[in-house]
Amino acid sequence: MRSRINACALGLIVMLVILCGVGPELSPYEQSQQNLELKATNPSLSHWLGTDPLGRDMLTRILHGGRVSLEVGLLATAVAAVIGVFYGMISGLAGGRADAAMMRVVDILYAFPFINFVILLMVIVGREFWLIFVAIGAVEWLTMARVVRGQVLALKNLEFVTAARASGAGFWHIVWKHLLPNVTGPVIIYASLTVPGVMLLEAALSFLGLGIQPPDASWGVLIREGASSMETYPWLLLYPGLFFSATLLALNLLGDGLRDAFDPKSMSQHQA
């Protein structure tokens, strides 16, 4: 049962990635190509998901928006993972006072109203695409750092590390060859649970008009446009909403599945 759900979730994600990656290229329309005579139309043979009030093809825009949303989700998670692994690894390896101080910093950062900082950052740098995922990634690394630190603390006193040290392996060799491969599992699991959260944050920023800027599209932008005209054209809200929800569902199921499959106990311990 569980594995079948995981396979479905993975399949859905792969399909979405391919669709969003290739779809906009195969489509006969450009995502921002207007057809003012057409206005908003219902789904038809030439426009499978209809068009928006400017006559832009919805399917093309949704797939293009999905590409942007997925990119932000993956890149921001990658930023968070790099910072978190680096910080957690140093903290765990250092141990003692340095470790306690570094973890106290993480505790303090947890109490920061990060959404306010991100909103301010968006206002400052004029809503650049790269800034969105750097800003989101810079605030999402805290739990990742805790997970990695816990793992490193457990690993660094195990026999195989001692053996490596005894056989003359240098510090970086131990980090690179022995510790990093062993923290990859938890990092991947936690990252797969971070991606949907990041995508929600991006959509929220875009919905508030602070993220991706029209005529460029992300799912947040499309939902914002759809919500403003939902009374007259409800499908403009429903279609991007459905794509977004399905993606979040698949990512959440996959993340849960990976967590259960690898180590049911470790995550809840780290969160405590």
Place this chain on the structure above:
Amino acid sequence: MIRFLVSRFVQGVVVILAVITITFTLSQMVPGGAIRNERNVSEETKKAQEEYFGLNKPWIVRLGLTLKHYVTLDLPDSYHYKGRGVDEIIASGFPVSATVGIAALVIALGIGVPLGAIAALRPNTLEDRGSTLVATLGICTPSMVLGPLIAMLFGLKLRWFNVAGWFDSTDWVLPALTLGVIYSAYIARLARGSLRETLAQEFIRTARAKGAGETSVVFLHAMKLASLPVLNFLGPAAAGLLTGSFIVETIFQLPGLGQFFIAAATNGDHQLTIAISTFYAALIVSFNLLVDILQALLNPRIRLHA
């Protein structure tokens, strides 16, 4: 216990001073500013206002002044809403956000806990599957999709409530419903997981063995421990709910703190930006502390140490 409280208080003060400094530094980078950007105002008036607010001083002096405002609890005036203290503006926006937030919290707990408990008590039955499915769907429905849908159904189609605004005494219902439904999904998932885990523990078997009824086992013994992860989630979540979700306040056009913050950030009203961020931080710190104390009360195995 006293040492714990003192150390957490000091930590909270550090958080708040750091948040003031960071928000100050960030807001210095916002191009223009509330006074510079004003139209139909003569250069002399702008100069006079900048003089009044101390904007012509070097930034390090201004940072010092800002920190002094908060340390002495003598809060500054907003740049944009002339003559109004930032505390007055927070006092006008917070009740709106708090009303919606508290109602949402009640809805979230009211739906989430029973849903999770039913699933945990009848593992692998239809009830379990059904409530888990509902919870998973709830988590995957973003508020910016659910909000407009709820507004369309109850506001435009059924005409039970206003679609937007803050005029009638029932205007909190739709935003609270949107937030409550989404948070209830998280709570249901956490409640199910932790109650199941708790029911499998030794002390539950002991309670059953000494003849405690099923109701008392679940409500007196298991619920206490099982509520810990839910509490842990609720700390930050409650702070977020009380201060208003930016999204929901935007959808339903509520004059809450979130709206004030976005406006202040975009039009360069730095004093208000700093004040609202600081207020958020103070709330988060207090809620986290409250949760820690509650957890220690509920679980004798948790000791509070500095």
